[in-house]
Amino acid sequence: MSTPVRTRFAPSPTGFLHIGGARTALFSWAFARRHGGQFVLRIEDTDVARSTPEAVQAIIDGMSWLELTHDEGPFYQMQRMERYKQVIGEMLAAGTAYHCYTQPEELEVIREAQRARGEKPRYDGRWRPEPGKVLPAVPEGLQPVVRFKNPLEGVVAWDDLVKGHIEISNAELDDLVIARADGTPTYNFCVVVDDWDMRISHVIRGDDHVNNTPRQINILKALGASVPLYAHLSMILGDDGTKLSKRHGAVSVMQYDEEGFLKEAVINYLARLGWSHGDEEVFSREQFVEWFDLDHITPSAAQFNTEKLKWLNAHYIKQTEPSVLAADVAKRLAARAVSVEGGPELAAVVALYRERVSTLVELADSVESYFVEVAPSAELAAQHLTESACSALALLASKLVLVSWDKVALSGLIKETCSELGLKMPQLAIPLRVKLLGVAQTPSIDAVLEVLGRERVLARLR
Incomplete structure (x- = not known):
């Protein structure tokens, strides 16, 4: 690619790093790695009421566990306020933004009247400066918001790298507030300035941002900035086909760590949520980076399958x-x-x-149960530790004192004891498992004895 690839992951720190966010981070990271580019971490913390240091740490912990290492950042929007205000000042001077004194209650009256007429509710542009237009008198004692002067005609269009060609008529977009009355810039504006300053070449994000994209493109063009390429990932559905949410289980990717999933399995599983490379199901992180492209991301919703994740995890556990x-x-x-x-x-x-x-x-x-003695349940004890079973175990214990302590010798001794007492293997092996480990099923009993060791086995049989 001629333009250096620079991607970003830009979460809002209002909660944990969830599966959808983790997939976005993974795809952005992998695309940068695939093309020898840079991956930027940006914390969009302008929602002061909901953003918390704990949530920031939870996001960084989740990224760290998944080993999605960023090359630059983390950058915090709250630390960039002077830069945003500088750009707003430049836009006001250039006439691409203007002060608007319309109050929230006035806006509601305007919108109610529009709804009554069957129109789309929107700001009516009353403070928008136009040649020959007489603006209302500036009210005393009111702080204005700053609005972006959106083009009135034409369309804003882009070729989405996942969804294909998208275009929106500018007539559908009203003049977006880019700074509130207290001077704080709004989300859509901060994102634009950040993507511009950080020279982001590819914006890979969830499709809940599709509606923001035309506004952001128009602001970038007004600033004379280059417009990045956009790839909007479809949502992830839960096992039941509804949008993935807290009720589907894991709230945070760190919960998968707590629940005993290997990060390799989680990465492999996330990679297959909406992306594919032929019929490949199991592949390493390195293989994923080598294969990853935006052409094979499906525009339709991906479905989370807990059983599939467990299957993958079992595979990775076996390989570890x-x-x-x-x-x-x-x-x-x-x-x-x-x-x-x-x-x-x-x-x-x-x-x-x-x-x-x-x-x-x-x-x-x-x-x-290999490290602490676990008593069998009353039900298991009644079923398997009968008087005859206990006498068989006592005979076995007397023979275990002198036997060579390896699988072959132990297996031979158990068979010999069964033969001597006229028992089938399970009639001795199951009571032995119940007595030693408190369960009726284990791996091969001779392997269990070998690993437990003579002293431990004899102590538990006593």
Whole structure:
């Protein structure tokens, strides 16, 4: 590309980094990486009433966890107020903006009359300066807003890189307020100045911003600024086909970390939400960057599928080294006040279970009983720890004292004990699992014994 690629992620810090925002950040980051460009992080914090430092930190934490590293920023709009005011002053001087003294209650009267006539409610341009037009007398003691002088004729058009050609008649757009009566600039204006100053080449964002785009393009043109290319991503629907929201589960991407999802799985899953590369389902972050383009983003809504995410996560857990998984599981167990010190080797225990789980929480649940004794439920004990089962376990325990402690020898000893007592393997193996770990199902019992270790096994059988 001849123009250097510069993308941005510009969240409002009024909440967590949610799935939709994370996907926008991922696509913007990947596009910059794919083209050797720059990825800018901008915090749009002009909504002072709703923006909080905690939300800013939550966004940065989410980006950091997903490893979506920015090259510039974070820039904060509240720290750029002087720049916005400077540009507004220049626009007033150039005649591309003007002061408007219409009060909110007057505006409501105007709009009510327009609705009554079946017209679209909008500002009627009464303070807009035009050649030969006599403006009302400036009221005393009132601070004006500043409005952008939107073109009255023609259309504003752009070729959206996801949605295709879009054009809006300028007659549909009224003169947007770009500064409030107290002097603070408005969202649409700040975005324009930021994109201009930061030389953003591609604006990749959610399609809830499509309606802002024509206004922003007109302001950029009035400033003599180059207009970036726009790509508006479709919304994400929940499993039930309605717009993704808090009730669908995770509010923040960090909740996926808490729920035991690997960032690699989340990145892979987000990449496939509305974008595809042939039939590829599983690919690394590096592969995604190499393949990513805007041509294969679907303009239709993407549907979030929790089961698919779990399937991907299970795949990535299987591919991850047990030592890496063990480091994560140790933290999760520590949060439950379960120490792995003095217990069996955690990586070896994890290796037994990593192909049996779909989240790291399930993995921690599965291995916890190797480090703290878990009593079986009354139901399991009544079903499996019968008098005959307990005497069989006592015989096995006496033989376990001297056996060589490896899978082959342990397997042989269990079979030998079954043969001696006329039992089938499950008649001894299931009571043994229940006694040792408090559950009826585990990986291969000889592998369980080997990892638990002789002393622990004998102590629990006593």
